[in-house]
Amino acid sequence: MKERSPVLIVGSLAFDDLEMPYGSFKDVVGGAATYSSIAASLLAPVRLVGIIGQDFEQKTLDILAARGVDLAGVERAGGKTFRWAGRYSSDLVTRETLDTQLNVFADFRPKIPEAYRRSPFVLLGNIHPALQVEVLDQVERPEIVVADTMNFWISGERAALGEMLRRVDLLVINDEEARQLAGCHNLRRAATAIRALGPRWLIVKRGEHGALLFDDLGMFFVPAYPLEDVKDPTGAGDSFAGGLVGYLASHGHVSERLLRRAMFFASAMGSFCVEDVGPRRLLEVRKEDLRRRLDAFVHMIDYGGDLPFAEVAERP
Amino acid sequence: MKERSPVLIVGSLAFDDLEMPYGSFKDVVGGAATYSSIAASLLAPVRLVGIIGQDFEQKTLDILAARGVDLAGVERAGGKTFRWAGRYSSDLVTRETLDTQLNVFADFRPKIPEAYRRSPFVLLGNIHPALQVEVLDQVERPEIVVADTMNFWISGERAALGEMLRRVDLLVINDEEARQLAGCHNLRRAATAIRALGPRWLIVKRGEHGALLFDDLGMFFVPAYPLEDVKDPTGAGDSFAGGLVGYLASHGHVSERLLRRAMFFASAMGSFCVEDVGPRRLLEVRKEDLRRRLDAFVHMIDYGGDLPFAEVAERP
Numbered sequence: 001m002k003e004r005s006p007v008l009i010v011g012s013l014a015f016d017d018l019e020m021p022y023g024s025f026k027d028v029v030g031g032a033a034t035y036s037s038i039a040a041s042l043l044a045p046v047r048l049v050g051i052i053g054q055d056f057e058q059k060t061l062d063i064l065a066a067r068g069v070d071l072a073g074v075e076r077a078g079g080k081t082f083r084w085a086g087r088y089s090s091d092l093v094t095r096e097t098l099d100t101q102l103n104v105f106a107d108f109r110p111k112i113p114e115a116y117r118r119s120p121f122v123l124l125g126n127i128h129p130a131l132q133v134e135v136l137d138q139v140e141r142p143e144i145v146v147a148d149t150m151n152f153w154i155s156g157e158r159a160a161l162g163e164m165l166r167r168v169d170l171l172v173i174n175d176e177e178a179r180q181l182a183g184c185h186n187l188r189r190a191a192t193a194i195r196a197l198g199p200r201w202l203i204v205k206r207g208e209h210g211a212l213l214f215d216d217l218g219m220f221f222v223p224a225y226p227l228e229d230v231k232d233p234t235g236a237g238d239s240f241a242g243g244l245v246g247y248l249a250s251h252g253h254v255s256e257r258l259l260r261r262a263m264f265f266a267s268a269m270g271s272f273c274v275e276d277v278g279p280r281r282l283l284e285v286r287k288e289d290l291r292r293r294l295d296a297f298v299h300m301i302d303y304g305g306d307l308p309f310a311e312v313a314e315r316p
Numbered sequence: 317m318k319e320r321s322p323v324l325i326v327g328s329l330a331f332d333d334l335e336m337p338y339g340s341f342k343d344v345v346g347g348a349a350t351y352s353s354i355a356a357s358l359l360a361p362v363r364l365v366g367i368i369g370q371d372f373e374q375k376t377l378d379i380l381a382a383r384g385v386d387l388a389g390v391e392r393a394g395g396k397t398f399r400w401a402g403r404y405s406s407d408l409v410t411r412e413t414l415d416t417q418l419n420v421f422a423d424f425r426p427k428i429p430e431a432y433r434r435s436p437f438v439l440l441g442n443i444h445p446a447l448q449v450e451v452l453d454q455v456e457r458p459e460i461v462v463a464d465t466m467n468f469w470i471s472g473e474r475a476a477l478g479e480m481l482r483r484v485d486l487l488v489i490n491d492e493e494a495r496q497l498a499g500c501h502n503l504r505r506a507a508t509a510i511r512a513l514g515p516r517w518l519i520v521k522r523g524e525h526g527a528l529l530f531d532d533l534g535m536f537f538v539p540a541y542p543l544e545d546v547k548d549p550t551g552a553g554d555s556f557a558g559g560l561v562g563y564l565a566s567h568g569h570v571s572e573r574l575l576r577r578a579m580f581f582a583s584a585m586g587s588f589c590v591e592d593v594g595p596r597r598l599l600e601v602r603k604e605d606l607r608r609r610l611d612a613f614v615h616m617i618d619y620g621g622d623l624p625f626a627e628v629a630e631r632p
Contacts, residue, residue, distance in 0.1 A: 091501045185407045188544045209525040212542065221616050223537045226528065228504045257620040264619065300537050301617055303580065304573040 005143070006070075007040050007249045009033050009242070010049040010110050010135050011125020013056065013074070016234060017085035018277065019098070028234075028278035029060050031082065032125035032148065035235035038282045039242030039269040040123070041067040042290065044249035047116045049073035049135070051108045053081035063283065072113050077104040092230055093207070112138040121249040123241060126150045129157055129164035136167050144254045146170045146245050147199075148237070154180050165198035170259075172203045172241050187212065188219070201259060203244070205237050213263060217256050222263035225271035225297060232277045236270040239282055243269030268293040321459070321565045322386075323356050325349050325558070326365040326426050326451050327441020329372065329390070332550060333401035334593065335414070344550075344594035345376050347398065348441035348464065351551035354598045355558030355585040356439070357383040358606065360565035363432045365389035365451070367424045369397035379599065388429050393420040408546055409523070428454040437565040439557060442466045445473055445480035452483050460570045462486045462561050463515075464553070470496050481514035486575075488519045488557050503528065504535070517575065519560070521553050529579060533572050538579035541587035541613060548593045552586040555598055559585030584609040 011033030018025045033050045040046050046069040054076070061071055082105035085098040110131055120143035124132040132147055147168040153161050154177060165171065171194065175187060181197075182190035191202050191214035202214045208230075210223040244266035248254050268290055275281040327349030334341045349366045356362050362385040370392070377387055398421035401414040426447055436459040440448040448463055463484040469477050470493060481487065487510065491503060497513075498506035507518050507530035518530045524546075526539040560582035564570050584606055591597040 186544060186546070188542050206525070209522070210539070217615075218612075219542060219616050220619075221539045223526070223539070226504050226535060228502060230502070260619045296534075299533075300535050303536075303576045 004044045005120045005249045005252045006045040006047050007121040007123060007245050008047045008049065008112070008116050008119035008139065008142075009036050009040065009123045009125065009245075010073075010112075010132075011036065011123075011127055011148075011238075012082055012105060013050045013052050014082040014084055014105075015055075016278065017083070017099070018232060018234060019085075019087035020232060020277070021088060021090045021092070025277050030084065030234060030278060032235070032238040034064075035238035035273065035279055035282065036123055036125060036242030036245070037064060037069050038067065038279050039239040039273070040246030040249070041069050041242075042269075042285060042287070043243070043246030043265065044121070046070065046246075047073060047113075047119055049110050049112060049116070051075045051077055051082075051104050053077060053079045053104045056081045070116075073111070073116055075111070077107075079104045081105075086234075088233070092233055095233075110135050110138075120144075120252070121245050122146065123245045124148065124164075124168070125238065125241075126153075129153050129160040132164045133160065133167065143252075144169045144245075144248065146172060146241060148172050148241060149177065149181075151177060151180055162197065165194075168199050169254075170201040170203065171199040172205065172237075172244070174205045174207070174237060178202070178204045188214075191219075203263070205240060207233070207236070211240065211263060211267060213259060215256055215259070220260045220263065222267045223297070223300065224267055225293065225300070227271060227275065230274045231281075233274050235279060235282075236273045239273035240266040240270040243267075264294055264297055265290070268297065320360045321436045321568045322361040322363050323437040323439060323561050323565045324363045324365065324428070324432050324435035324455065324458075325352050325356065325439045325441065325561075326389075326428075326448075327352065327439075327443055327464075327554075328398055328421060329366045329368050330398040330400055330421075331371075332594065333399070333415070334548060334550060335401075335403035336548060336593070337404060337406045337408070341593050346400065346550060346594060348551070348554040350380075351554035351589065351595055351598070352439055352441060352558030352561075353380060353385050354383065354595050355555040355589070356562030356565070357385050357558075358585075358601060358603070359559070359562030359581065360437070362386065362562075363389060363429075363435055365426050365428060365432070367391045367393055367398075367420050369393060369395045369420045372397045386432075389427070389432055391427070393423075395420045397421075402550075404549070408549055411549075426451050426454075436460075436568070437561050438462065439561045440464065440480075440484070441554065441557075442469075445469050445476040448480045449476065449483065459568075460485045460561075460564065462488060462557060464488050464557060465493065465497075467493055467496055478513065481510075484515050485570075486517040486519065487515040488521065488553075488560070490521045490523070490553060494518075494520045504530075507535075519579070521556060523549070523552070527556065527579060527583060529575060531572055531575070536576045536579065538583045539613070539616060540583055541609065541616070543587060543591060546590045547597075549590050551595060551598075552589045555589035556582040556586040559583075580610055580613055581606070584613065 012031040014031035016030035124147040182193035247265040328347035330347035332346035498509040563581040
């Protein structure tokens with residue numbers, strides 16, 4: 001069996017204050033890199049680069065370390081950890097930001113430890129695109145560079161974003177971000193425009209509606225898993241990205257076929273994430289849970305063999 | 317080869333005035349039964365029951381007849397045809413009704429011709445649920461009864477709707493209607509509640525996000541086909557229902573497996589419908605177009621064989 005390759009994940013570690021329709025939750029461990037690392041580490045070793053304050057608990061770091069997350073790249077600075085507060089709508093589909101305190105994250109300059117520089121799989125979480133580029137300047141050419149970004153950088157940091165996009169293999173963003181980045185509503189046209197900016201592959205996440213991969217072979221679609229109980233969508237997209245890269249790293253290489261299969265692992269991780277507040281559920285997921293969720297996915301799209309094209313043609 | 321069974325379709329024939337972001341279109345041939353009949357008739361013979369006014373052109377009827385749509389059940393009354401006017405949002409995702417003129421449709425009481433009474437496949441378009449029940453009173457027990465409904469009847473005609481639901485095998489509605497009918501946001505819970513009201517099968521249409529089938533085997537999902545050009549979503553849901561029933565009728569029976577395969581034909585018909593204003597594109601579709609669109613669908617969900625569950629389990 002091929003050795004699993006390590007995944008380098010760079011991004012935010014945070015505390016979230018969440019106002020959900022059914023209650024409020026303070027000081028929930030969050031951050032894109034946290035969610036991505038938890039998801040990826042079920043499938044491959046993770047190397048984490050980020051910054052935390054004095055208030056970030058050692059026991060959280062211990063939980064990550066126990067999952068195979070290397071924390072040599074996590075810098076503890078004086079001051080407080082990045083903090084985000086948000087309120088979700090009654091259907092949990094939309095949310096508004098109530099407060100953002102960058103704290104130690106304001107001065108974050110990712111320093112990639114020497115031992116991380118040959119990381120074949122790199123996931124650049126949603127941070128300033130100039131910092132994403134700084135990370136790429138510090139690593140040897142990886143097998144694949146996956147990146148996320150957000151509306152804030154799309155509208156305000158277009159030049160830096162352009163430089164980042166030219167150096168990224170796979171961009172993973174949501175549908176609104178794709179539309180904003182491309183300046184057009186139609187997702188297929190938007191995908192073509194975005195891929196022309198650099199990324200060979202583009203994945204457009206659509207929340208409860210699944211995700212679309214665009215590449216030279218065309219489009220590939222994976223549904224989201226419809227759950228009876230959705231508790232907290234925070235981090236679902238980051239869990240998706242973590243599951244995706246973790247799966248690829250578990251194979252040690254990238255192909256169009258593996259990317260398609262990785263989409264299921266990604267969507268499964270996203271579906272676990274939303275089942276409880278914060279990363280609670282994600283931390284509990286075992287291989288057997290993942291296998292069962294993947295079974296459920298396949299059941300949901302199993303149309304019983306080849307589609308009956310022949311019968312379409314044979315009838316008058 | 318099994319003989320294709322005829323499909324009985326009951327519902328509206330209409331004229332639509334459409335205000336699209338790119339222009340206005342007057343007197344577009346529309347109506348749920350029209351769209352459903354056009355879609356279904358590519359796959360099976362159709363028997364149409366509806367009402368038109370003096371202004372409905374014979375050449376439109378001739379086009380339907382040439383496709384194998386039996387028009388013996390289409391009544392021409394004195395007065396004007398049902399007319400709907402609507403305006404679409406710039407992204408074509410939402411629309412508002414500008415005007416509704418029931419005209420001859422106001423007094424529509426479906427009369428099922430003697431020759432139609434043994435129709436094994438019945439599609440009840442979105443009309444008053446009491447009229448849908450009247451149709452069922454006039455036919456011998458069909459193989460399957462498929463029905464649509466809408467928010468207006470869900471909020472205002474609950475008793476009649478309940479009676480209809482008890483006599484329907486498959487309900488095909490959109491997600492907002494499902495949520496309204498069940499009184500809950502979560503689609504899986506809503507589906508369970510709706511199926512408890514009668515329908516053995518439930519399909520929830522989600523527009524550009526595809527459709528979900530709920531049955532005793534669980535859930536089945538079919539994506540919508542992402543198009544580069546969407547011109548007019550009017551009638552897409554009706555084309556979906558028509559394609560679905562037409563496919564089942566082309567097999568002459570119903571099973572969970574056939575229903576899953578029918579979802580692709582349904583989604584393909586919906587995707588053709590939106591490619592031009594009114595039913596224009598749908599009328600052009602040939603078997604070869606359908607085969608190509610189905611190929612594209614399968615390409616979009618082909619993950620390259622069995623999902624690698626084994627590898628999930630085999631790794632530590």
